[in-house]
Amino acid sequence: MxxxxxxxxxxxxxxxxxxxxxxxxxxxxxxxxxxxxxxxxxxxxxxxxxxxxxxxxxxxxxxxxxxxxxxxxxxxxxxxxxxxxxxxxxxxxxxxxxxxxxxxxxxxxxxxxxxxxxxxxxxxxxxxMERQDINQLARWAGTLLSREGKKVTGQTMELFLNMTGDDMENIRMELEKLICFTLGRDIITDEDVMAICTERTTNKIFDMVTSIVNRQTKRALELYEDLLTLKEPPMRIMFLIARQFNQLLQVKELMGKGMDKGGIAAKLKIPPFAAGKLMPQARTFSREQILSYVNSCVEAEEAVKTGRLSDRMAVELLLTAKY
The missing domain is CATH 3.40.50.300 (P-loop containing nucleotide triphosphate hydrolases)
Incomplete structure (x- = not known):
């Protein structure tokens, strides 16, 4: 550029x-x-x-x-x-x-x-125009805050970006909310971020998969209900779950080749903090379990398209299945 x-x-x-x-x-x-x-x-x-x-x-x-x-x-x-x-x-x-x-x-x-x-x-x-890495996004967001007379620690910035993701338009909108929320104060804290920033859907999907990993079916269904309340279509939720397991499969294979967090992030074109969150999840599953879940997502989508299941029921069955 x-x-x-x-x-x-x-x-x-x-x-x-x-x-x-x-x-x-x-x-x-x-x-x-x-x-x-x-x-x-x-x-x-x-x-x-x-x-x-x-x-x-x-x-x-x-x-x-x-x-x-x-x-x-x-x-x-x-x-x-x-x-x-x-x-x-x-x-x-x-x-x-x-x-x-x-x-x-x-x-x-x-x-x-x-x-x-x-x-x-x-x-x-x-x-x-590629997705920016975590360091580039942190510098850019820090510059926007500085123009408004705001300061933020590295830890708070990491929390902020973890919540917003790497979409720059979403980051810009969340920064505007933070700036308005902290009028009259120079320092932006973790508490400000948690109070005002909207957690992206993919974070809830990550937590949902974590609940599946830990066999916490009730928690997974609660997160699903939260997403439905936020007007997320069931088929989009299913797509995001499938994408999460596809990423886990790639991460597991790359870890097997000895790649570290930075190498995995670069290979998959995701932020390093996202790779850092995926790696422990990938260790929890065997490759066969991940593949089984990916196949179940494909089968669930097919069941919806052929009318054998409603979209909402298909996702609920995915969340309650045992692997």
């Missing part, structure tokens, strides 16, 4: 950019920064397209149109699918695009083997 920052700072832009990856907050942030820097608030020379049904000929026609009393025309294209499906016409056009046009693609799904991806890398810049 250093290239993006430099281009924005120097107000010197390549003909085409691609912003992609899991971190939606960063994609939106850089999209807005680039729009502001290139257009300078000029809407006359700004065009925006979105979705899978974009007319490529219209896109090319606009790209060929000279900007009106401005150096650049910006065309923003979001979730086009051009980096997954064939887009030959656009691939062939990009090298001929006038230097008065800058085209920025913001995509959720990208195939790095596609011709469009390779062409954008050749002519411009492709920036992958």
């Amino acid at each position: 250093q290239t993006l920052n430099q281009d924005i700072k120097n107000n010197s832009f390549k003909p085409v950019y691609l912003l992609y990856g899991e971190e939606a907050f960063l994609k939106n942030s850089y999209k807005n920064q680039m729009k502001s820097a290139i257009t300078q608030g000029d809407t006359m020379n700004f065009n925006q397209f979105g979705g899978k049904s974009i007319d490529v000929k219209e896109l090319i026609s606009l790209a060929d149109t000279m900007p009106f009393f401005s150096e650049k025309r910006l065309i923003l294209v979001e979730d086009s699918g051009f980096f997954k499906a064939a887009a030959e016409e656009l691939v062939n056009y990009l090298p001929q695009m006038p230097d008065t046009t800058c085209m920025v693609f913001v995509e959720s799904e990208v195939d790095k083997r596609s011709k469009m991806f390779k062409k954008v890398k050749e002519l411009g810049y492709a920036a992958e």
